[in-house]
Amino acid sequence: MVVDPGDMELDELGNPLDYFNIYKRKLQELAHEKFDSEKDNQFFSYLDRLVNAEDYKKKEKSDGMAQLRDFVVDK
Secondary structure, three states: OOOOOOOOOHHHOOOHHHHHHHHHHHHHHHHOOOOOOOOOHHHHHHHHHHHOHHHHHHHOOOOHHHHHHHHHOOO
């Protein structure tokens, strides 16, 4: 039986397989989700930074916290 943590207290969930099944179901849902560059601009900005990391390193001589701030608060 799959148990949803949102429905009950976490102390009542004792079986680790319940957690595994919940996250497995969520990953299956995400696998079929389509991302739109207009609606998910922040995600695509971060993805672009991952793909073109060398270009961003050359452009910016900043620390990692500045890059993280740029991702969290997208300009």
